[in-house]
Amino acid sequence: MSLTPQVAVVGGGYAGFAAAVTLARGGARVTLFEASRTLGGRARVVEKDGYRVDNGQHILLGAYAETLRMLRLVGVKPSVLETRRLALVYPGLCALRAAPLPAPLHLALGLLTARGLVLADKLAMARLMRQLKGRKFVVEPDRPVSALLAETRQTDTLTRLIWEPLCVAALNTPVAQASAQVFANVLRDSLGASASASDLLLPKVDLSELFPVPASRWLAMRGHTVRTAEPIKTIQPEGEYFRLDGDPWSTRYDHVVVASAPYHVAALVEPLPALAPVVARIDALRHEPIVTAWLAFDGPVKFPEPMIGMSGGYGQWAFDRAALGGPEGLVSVVISASGAHQEIGKDALEIALLQELQAILGPLPALKWAQIITEKRATFACTPGIERPRCATPHPGLWLAGDYVASEYPATIEAAVQSGVIAGRSILKRCGLREQNLLSAP
Structure with missing residues (x-):
């Protein structure tokens, strides 16, 4: 292995850039490849009639510690996020707003003063949160969210206007199929944490400009390479090293982070037979x-x-x-x-x-x-007992990053960023390196 590790990151979404920035801060030499001309992966900008809109509307939470840290690292100003206290407002039906108080008073007072919820609804919500806290937010055995709601006697109104929308928004899985344990993790780190953890952070810029584009500039200023419109076909092993089919420079890399969408992994790692069990697990994901x-x-x-x-x-x-x-x-x-x-x-x-x-x-x-x-x-689909692949793979030097990689969280921007940070730090540790404070470095 070279004194300065050469690392390729395949995929220019949030996971890929989180890995690349982490690696760069630790002294590795990074080349990131993105098949599209637009950075962001499945959280990117789309052009329409002169407008720049996102391919999907994403919300960040104050609990997204790694995402917020990564934004700070690449110089994104906090003002690009509209910070709002938690407000679940259904005009004419329901309005639940967190109060400007420390936790847990922010939620308690918000619940007491909520409009459109009767006493039975408010008691049911308090009962669910109290029971989850009593269990330290561990749901054993894991089961569908709908079963957890039934066990804790949630009202029809509360289920329809609060729990079901929150579950579907966070896990992107219907409540009858969604993992109660992962939903409990989300509640633990948002409603059950500090007052700021439940804040809604609404991006004022498109999703490409929020992190991938600033991260690309940050990397370029430090001598690293981001190549767009450069699709990688396969990852070819070469002894202890790798070459990428599609890399015009045919560089030899010490490590490769696969940060593509999960359904692209199989083709990329086809020349690596040790990854067959990992690919099978990924392909089993709905x-x-x-x-x-x-x-x-x-x-x-x-x-x-x-x-x-x-x-x-x-x-x-x-x-x-x-x-x-x-x-x-x-x-x-x-x-x-x-x-x-x-x-x-x-x-x-x-x-x-x-x-x-x-x-x-x-x-x-x-x-x-x-x-x-x-x-x-x-x-x-974030279902009970789902088996998600880990960041490390059976082939040394080959790593996975993405919102589908094993995590306490569902497929969110925070999960993607966390996976990239874990991949980057794992490589640095393997190389005997650690992250440095390079914020002021040219």
Whole structure:
């Protein structure tokens, strides 16, 4: 192995850049390859009629410690995130807002003053959180979220307006199938933690500009390489080293981090027979879609909050992008996981979502254009007892990173970033290196 480890990162999403930045801070020489011309992977920008919109609407939480740390490292200013106290608002139905108090008073007072929830609802919510805290948020054996809600006697209203939407938004898996243990982990680190941990962090910039693009600049300024529109076909072993089929320089690498989407891993590692059991585990993962409808209106749309819940139709959450630094009249509506919306066409879904928004917000300005973006395999289905691959693989020097890699969290940006950091630190440790403070280095 060379004195300065040469590391290739295959994939320019959040996991890949988290790995690359971590490696660079430890003294490794990094080359990152992204098959697309756009950085971000499954969290990226899309161009539409002169607008830059995301392929999916993502929310960060104050609990996303690794993501926030990584943003600071590459120089992203905190002002790019609109910080809001937790507010679950369904206009005309329910409004639960965390109070500006330390935990647990922030949630207790928010629950006491919540509108649209009766005493039975509030007692049920307190009962679930109390029981989970009593178990130290361990759910054994793991079971569907719907079973946990039934066991703790959650009311129909609370289930419909709070627990089901939170579960589907976080795990991208219907409650009848979603892992109660992973959902408990999310609740532990958000509602059950500090007041700031449950804050909603809404990006004011597109998802490519939030982290991948600043990280790419940060790497370039330090002599590392980011190559876009450079698809890697396979990873070829060469003794203790690797070469990448698709690397125009045919560089020999000491380590490779595979940070692609899980369904691309099998083709990349085909020349590495030791990875067959890992590939089998990855291929066994089921996937769930996310649909994001972008609606551009010819005039402002008045929202009571930048993010509101939708109930009783196809839409689940709607976002006022104008309140988040976007153009006036731009709205996004998100539908997570599989459901009835998959049974109708895009035109019918567009009409239905417009009708749902109008029922909530009142008359809307004329629609200029609409774009419905479907990520058919947005995340893995986060089901009970699921076996996720680990970062380290049976082939020395070959590592995995991505939101599907073993973690306490579901497939979120935080899980992706965590996996990249773990991969990077694992390589540094293997090479006898550790991260340095290179924030001020040229």
